[in-house]
Amino acid sequence: MRLTCPLCGDRDSREFSYLGSATLSDRPADDAPFDAWHEYVHLRDNPAGPNAELWHHVSGCSAWLHVVRDTRNHQVLSIRLAEEGA
């Protein structure tokens, strides 16, 4: 699998590490109810299809990337820097 880092270009997946769902960026407010925190920390959708994920270009520029990947065939539908927001 290959990912196109917005800063570095097309790279082999070995340069990246995978964190998980992009919902990890949407951290609840400090005083949010426990249910919201429980969901944030523990619960993930498991779609067969496009999934927004966080990848770290750990052996490259160290950028965190927001990647939309189709879980059925690993097709990468979009990549942007995570810090650029939605």
Added chain:
Amino acid sequence: MRLETGGLIDRAAPLGFRFDGREYSGFQGDTLASALLAGGVRLMGRSFKYHRPRGVLSAGSDEPNALMEVGTGARRRPNTRATVQELYEGLEARSQNRWPSLAWDAGQVSDLLAPFLGAGFYYKTFMWPAAFWERVYEPLIRRAAGLGRLSGKRDPDACDKAFAHCDLLVIGAGPAGLMAALMAAEAGARVILADEDCRPGGRLLAEREQVDGAPGHAWAAELWDALAQMPNVTPMPRTTVTGAYDGGTFGALERVAEHMARPPEAAPRLTFWRIAARRAILAAGALERPVAFPHNDRPGVMLAGAARAYANRWAVAPGRRVAVFTNNDDGWRTARDLSAQGIEVAALIDSRAGVTPPEGPWQLMTGTHVTDTRGRLGLRAVQTRDGGGRHRWLEVDTLAVSGGWNPALHLTCHMNGRPRWNPAIHAFVPASDAVPGLDVAGAALGQFSTRGAMKSGQYRARKALEALGFEPPSIPVPNAEDTPPRLSPLWQVPRTRGRAWLDFQNDVTVKDVALAHAENFRSVEHMKRYTTLGMATDQGKSANVGALGVMADLAGREIAQIGTTTFRPPYTPIDIAALGAGADGRGFAPHRLPPSHAYGLERGAPTVEAGLWHRAAYYPREGETHWRESCDREARMVRQAVGVCDVTSLGKIDVQGTDAAAFLDRVYANTMSTLKPGRVRYGLMLRDDGFVMDDGTCARLGPEHFVVTTTTAAAGQVMAHLEFCAQCLWPQLDVALVSVTEAWAQCAIAGPKSRDLVDGLLDAPLGAFPFMACGEVSVRGVGARLFRISFSGEHAYELAVPARYGDALFRRLVDRAETLGGGPYGMEALNVLRIEKGLLTHAELHGRTTADDLGLGRMVKPGSIGHRMRERAGLSGRWREQLVGLEAVEPGARLNGGARLVAAGAAQVRQMDQGYVTSVCWSPQLDRYIALGFLRDGRNRTGEVLDIVDHMRSGAAQAQVVPLPFFDPEGGRLRA
């Protein structure tokens, strides 16, 4: 038997080799199989299960039978296909899976038992007692059934792995692949042209048909050479593309030096390539399929295309008297070519009635089937049955069989693509777009004529070039034969008795498939697993489609409705040595060495792994015979004088920005924004689920400049986490992070005399430098950083210099320490010192402990990561296992890390478990074993005596719960 003329062999270059100890000779250009056939050897192996005598079936990588051990000693490679092994001078080959000899194999008794050994035999027979599975049944079965033996020795040759990039990867250098590569090369694209053979041409190498008036192989060689001259083309002969992976990545195995006795100096034997291609064209050709009829597995029965490949390419007569049995026009060529080479063709047997095969010096038999064969170690006769049902025996020593051709579409299945049945050509063809960016051309697509394949290669290349933004050139298609063969499907000869083989390598017969069907294993995937059809090193290349045909007949359905099993990588077997190239021994993991490593070597210091770092464990002195002696001495030395320890491996992260302080307040459980410049604070990091991630120190060098440290083991994890926080959680904060672990060499100087040591070393007097101070200093003109922090409980410093001065600094510190009665200390003493002080490492911060478990609950403040979820009911309180100190009750008793804790006198069973021991040392200060551990409600149990239970090691002991730290609880030495 070698023919007088012809063949792509160099008759001026004879090569001697040995097979099962006998001398033979062949020529440059031979494969092991062609040279053996030339030497009159037909019996080349024994089958996997029944030990049936077997000869060569094919002339390529699809070979199921002729598997051999090639090479000697540590270079012996099992299961080498004789059909792809190029001959070299001195080659040593041995047949396998036979005892005592290939011609007289004791294992063939299993063939007599065959009526009892059908599909599912093992499942049904070796059921009980269960205790026999691993000890009796498996070793027995493994010895009886099997393939070659590994040498068991270390591979003396190196393998390599490499990466390549291209615009277009062309897989296969036959007519379609060569035309595709030519188009792309002329268009200016970067092209990789890979072929598993040592010569280009694919099927052209084995045929007599001409291309543009020249022999096909000559046309291919000329074009290949021209392509190789172009700077944008990389030809890769002897390279099998083995797998298609996501994002246009392909795996490929290059056999760099398997065509010679040993690799040339500094060259690898194999190279495993990862090829990143923007587009790819699969032009892998097609594989011929056999027909099932009774005793179709005797040596001398081979594929028709293979028989004429041996005659045309290698000038080898596969036999003296040959019959051809075919269900398609392509088989006719075998009769024509063998006869043209002067080999006697006794009969051309076509299963089809109403076709008119070419006339020749052979008996024409249409509407006729082969129904049986004779010959124990090699074919002697075949029985035919004509349309009127009349049987007759025909004396031949070779039968060339063709059941048609299957497109080699394997790579299109590697990403879940399912082939489609094409009833027009009676074969599976690739699903379109089965692998993104991969087009299929030529015979792999079902274009079976030479010119059709060339046109197909051109057309697919044009499409690929357009997609890549290249202008496709206009190139005429060469003149070549353009008649696709006609075919009537024939999977098994009907109305026969006797075992008819489908899968030669795994010994699966028509009867086995019928049995699977009768026992209701009717899905193809179930049938495959029940009969093991298609499971061995050839992955059913010649067997699968025939078995599907038989299943379809049994079920009374079409093959299209039966479906097919899928093909997975690799296309052909890959040595583990190639996949793991460079990853054995020192290559298994990176070695990170601290700046003091050279000094440690000089002092004979053994190293201990800490993450990827190799740190000095202790520095033995003359006369010390046990590590404990050195460790105890070093620990006492620090407490009494001064010690120097390399702590470079601890993670160091530089944090800068106007929001750096606010950022650290969020990522640390405790507050950092109140820290004054020039001061250091202990910091605890939690994860958002409320558990502890790591601890370390945070030094404020300026209002917007911090350096934080992490534990050695968690340095990478903490860096990634902080980047995540900065980029994903709070991108609006102005903060920048850089890992500076390798940039700074850092040494701890600990002990009552540490101030004397440091003060004399710096360019300026140290002055007042209280506990937890930090600042910039200068050592012989080199800018350095000084931190007054301690991991030993002693008055201590850590001094950091740019990494290139690390070795010099460490030696200077040790020299000075020795004049003060001190010296270097290693990881063992460092561990003793920190346990005596109750300080934590990842033995305690193991991912399941909370701040409250560690007695640090009050540090955690609102607004920091982890504070919210740590409030959950289960994560604090008296029923949690809490950090405690443990002291051996008997002065001589030993404690073990990992041991469990139970109340004194309680039953030593899991249900009574109260906690566990994490860190243990013998304390020179307390003159006994001490430990850190976690004990249920531990903070309320000070003074209690517990039983230490260790079912893994001997050494039952008792320990008393004591307050932490064990040593200098007021911390007077720290601040002194």
